[in-house]
Amino acid sequence: MSETVTVPTASAPRRGPRLLARLMASPIAALAALVLLLIVLAALFAPWLARTNPYDLAALDLLDSQLPPAFMPGGDPRFLLGTDSQGADLASLILYGVRISLLVGLLAVTISASVGTLAGLVSGYFGGWVDSIVMRIADIQFTFPAMLLALLIGGISQSLLPGDRRAALALPIVVLALGISHWPHFARLVRGAVLTERQKDYVAACRLGGRGHVSIMLRQILPNVLNPVFVLATLDIAFAIMAEATLSFLSFGLPPTQPSLGTLIRTGYGFLFSGEWHLVIFPALTLVLLLVSINIVGDRLRDSLDPKLR
Amino acid sequence: MIAFLLSRLGHGLLVLFVVSVLAFLLGNVVGDPVASILGLEAAESDRAALRVRLSLDDPLVLRYAYYLGDLLSGRFGNSYGAQRPIVDLLAERIPATVELALTALLLSVALGVLLGVLAAAYPQNRLVRLVMTSSVIGVSVPTFITGILLIGCFSLLLGWLPSFGRGDVVRFGFWSTGLLTASGLKSLIMPSVSLALGQVALVARLTRAEMMGVLRSDYIRFARARGLPERSVHFSHALRNTLIPIITVSGIQLGYLVAFAVVIEQVFQWPGMGLLFLQALAQTDVPLISAFLIVTGLFFVSINLVVDLLYAAADPRLRIKSVAERAG
Numbered sequence: 001m002s003e004t005v006t007v008p009t010a011s012a013p014r015r016g017p018r019l020l021a022r023l024m025a026s027p028i029a030a031l032a033a034l035v036l037l038l039i040v041l042a043a044l045f046a047p048w049l050a051r052t053n054p055y056d057l058a059a060l061d062l063l064d065s066q067l068p069p070a071f072m073p074g075g076d077p078r079f080l081l082g083t084d085s086q087g088a089d090l091a092s093l094i095l096y097g098v099r100i101s102l103l104v105g106l107l108a109v110t111i112s113a114s115v116g117t118l119a120g121l122v123s124g125y126f127g128g129w130v131d132s133i134v135m136r137i138a139d140i141q142f143t144f145p146a147m148l149l150a151l152l153i154g155g156i157s158q159s160l161l162p163g164d165r166r167a168a169l170a171l172p173i174v175v176l177a178l179g180i181s182h183w184p185h186f187a188r189l190v191r192g193a194v195l196t197e198r199q200k201d202y203v204a205a206c207r208l209g210g211r212g213h214v215s216i217m218l219r220q221i222l223p224n225v226l227n228p229v230f231v232l233a234t235l236d237i238a239f240a241i242m243a244e245a246t247l248s249f250l251s252f253g254l255p256p257t258q259p260s261l262g263t264l265i266r267t268g269y270g271f272l273f274s275g276e277w278h279l280v281i282f283p284a285l286t287l288v289l290l291l292v293s294i295n296i297v298g299d300r301l302r303d304s305l306d307p308k309l310r
Numbered sequence: 311m312i313a314f315l316l317s318r319l320g321h322g323l324l325v326l327f328v329v330s331v332l333a334f335l336l337g338n339v340v341g342d343p344v345a346s347i348l349g350l351e352a353a354e355s356d357r358a359a360l361r362v363r364l365s366l367d368d369p370l371v372l373r374y375a376y377y378l379g380d381l382l383s384g385r386f387g388n389s390y391g392a393q394r395p396i397v398d399l400l401a402e403r404i405p406a407t408v409e410l411a412l413t414a415l416l417l418s419v420a421l422g423v424l425l426g427v428l429a430a431a432y433p434q435n436r437l438v439r440l441v442m443t444s445s446v447i448g449v450s451v452p453t454f455i456t457g458i459l460l461i462g463c464f465s466l467l468l469g470w471l472p473s474f475g476r477g478d479v480v481r482f483g484f485w486s487t488g489l490l491t492a493s494g495l496k497s498l499i500m501p502s503v504s505l506a507l508g509q510v511a512l513v514a515r516l517t518r519a520e521m522m523g524v525l526r527s528d529y530i531r532f533a534r535a536r537g538l539p540e541r542s543v544h545f546s547h548a549l550r551n552t553l554i555p556i557i558t559v560s561g562i563q564l565g566y567l568v569a570f571a572v573v574i575e576q577v578f579q580w581p582g583m584g585l586l587f588l589q590a591l592a593q594t595d596v597p598l599i600s601a602f603l604i605v606t607g608l609f610f611v612s613i614n615l616v617v618d619l620l621y622a623a624a625d626p627r628l629r630i631k632s633v634a635e636r637a638g
Contacts, residue, residue, distance in 0.1 A: 152603070159591040272461070
C-alpha cells in the first residue's frame with residue numbers, strides 16, 4: 001500500500017560548494033577559515049610536525065629547561081618558543097595541546113548536539129507529557145549558566161574521585177560535563193523547528209502513507225531541521241573549547257600529563273611572576289586565535305545558513 | 311500577569327527542590343558524615359552513637375526532610391577544611407563576590423549600551439565599525455586570559471595595580487567593603503574589567519540590534535521631523551524603547567558574571583565565594599560544596615524571578631500575552 005502513495009521526501013538542500021563560496025565572500029571570514037584550517041591540520045599532524053614528543057619523558061633533558069624563545073637572547077634555535085620547567089619543547093606541547101582541546105571540544109559538542117537534537121525531536125514531535133518533561137528539565141538547566149554547570153559537574157566529579165583515578169578519568173569527565181551542560185540549547189532549537197515542520201503537508205502525507213513515527217522523525221523531519229543545528233554546533237565548539245580551557249585552568253580539567261591549552265596556561269601562569277612569560281603567552285595566544293577563528297566562521301555560517309538565529 | 315508570575319515562582323521552587331535533592335544526596339549519600347566528623351579511626355561504638363544522634367538510620371526521605379528543616383533554619387553544618395560553621399564562611403565571602411560582580415555589571419552595561427547606541431546611530435563611522443568588528447575578539451577571549459594579560463601588563467610591566475587580593479576593607483556589621491579605601495578600589499579595577507570585557511561586546515551587539523529596529527519606526531521619524539537634536543532622539547527617545555531587552559540581558563549577565571567570577575577570583579586570588587568553592591573542591595569539603603550548590607541555586611532562581619518581574623512590569627504586551635498563553 002505504502003508504495004502507491006507518493007510521499008514527498010525531504011532532502012537536505014545541497015550546501016557544499018555554495019556555502020564555501022559565501023564563506024569566502026568576506027575576506028575576514030576567509031582568513032579565519034584559513035587560520036582554522038591550518039590549526040586543525042597542525043593538530044592532526046602534530047606527531048609529524050612537533051620536534052619532540054612531549055609525552056616521551058625519556059626524551060626530556062632537564063638541562064634544556066626554562067629556555068626563552070629562540071628569537072630572544074639566550075634562546076636555543078632547537079626550541080622555537082622556548083621550553084618549560086621539565087625541558088619540554090613549548091611549541092610541541094602547544095601542538096599536542098591544540099589536539100586535545102579540539103578533541104574535547106568535538107566530543108563534547110557531539111554529545112550535546114546528539115542528545116539535544118534527539119530530545120528536541122521527540123518532544124516537538126510527540127508533544128504532550130513527553131514534551132512537558134523534557135522541556136521542564138531543559139528549563140531547570142537553563143536557570144544556570146552553562147559554564148557554571150560544566151564547572152559544577154566537572155569539578156564535583158573530579159573532587160569526589162580518589163586521587164589516583166583522577167588523571168585517567170579526566171578526559172571523559174570533562175567531555176561529559178560539557179556535553180551535559182549544553183544539550184538544552186540544541187533541544188530548544190530543534191523542538192521549535194520541529195513544531196513548525198510537524199504542521200507541514202509532507203508529514204501528514206507520510207502519516208497517511210503508513211510510515212512509522214521513528215521513520216518520519218529521523219528520515220523526514222530531521223534533515224529539514226539540521227541546518228540550524230549545524231550552525232549552533234559550530235559556535236558551540238568554541239564554547240566547549242573555552243569551557244574546557246577554563247576547567248583545566250582551574251585544575252578541574254585535564255591533568256599536566258595530558259595537557260590541553262588550558263592546562264598549559266595554568267602551569268605557565270605559575271611562572272609568569274618569575275619572568276617566564278612565554279610559557280603562558282604562547283598557549284594563551286593559540287587558544288584565542290583558535291576561538292576567534294571558530295567564532296568568525298560560525299557567525300558567517302549563521303548569517304548565510306539561518307538568518308533567524310541572529 | 312499573576313498567572314505568569316505564579317508559574318515562574320513554581321518553576322523557581324522546582325529548581326530549588328532539584329538542587330536541594332542533589333545537595334542532600336551529595337552530602338549524605340556520596341559523603342559519609344560519620345567519617346567526616348569523627349575521622350576514620352573512631353571506635354565502632356562512637357560511630358553507632360553518632361549515627362543515632364544524626365538519625366542516619368532513618369529512611370532517606372525522612373532524612374531529606376530533616377536536611378530541608380536544617381537548611382530553612384540556616385544550619386548548613388561545619389566545613390571540614392576550615393572546621394568552622396559554613397554560614398560564617400559564606401557571610402565572610404559573599405560581600406567580595408557581590409561587589410566584584412556588581413561593579414563588572416555596571417561597567418559592562420554602561421560601556422555596552424553606549425557602544426551599541428553609537429553603533430546604531432553612526433553605522434558609517436569608521437571607529438565605531440572597527441570597535442564593533444573587533445567585538446568578536448571580545449567575545450572569544452576567555453575571561454581568565456583577559457585577567458592574565460591585564461596582570462602581565464599593569465602589575466608586572468607597569469607596576470600600577472596589585473595583582474592579587476582585595477586590598478584594605480572597611481567593615482559595616484557583617485558586610486565588608488573595599489569600595490571605600492584606595493587600595494580596595496585599586497584592587498577592584500583589574501578583576502572587574504576582565505570580568506566585564508567579555509560581556510561588553512554582547513550588550514553592545516544587543517543594544518545595536520534593538521536600536522536599529524527602533525530607529526526605523528515612525529515615532530523616531532516624527533521626533534526628527536519636530537527638529538529634536540540627534541542626541542536627544544537617540545538617547546531619550548529610542549534608547550527608552552530598547553531598555554526592556556537590556557534589562558533582561560543585564561539580569562542574565564549578572565548570572566554569567568557570578569559564574570565567571572569563580573574563574574576571575576582564582577586568577578586574582580580574590581577572597582570571594584568562587585575561591586571558597588574552588589578550595590572546597592580541592593579539599594573534597596563535601597558539606598561546603600553542597601552548601602555552595604544551595605546558595606548558587608537560590609541566587610540564580612532569585613535572579614530569574616527578578617528578571618521575569620521586571621520584564622512583566624516593563625512590557626505591557628507580555629502581561630496580556632502571558633495570560634492568554636496560560637488560558638489557551
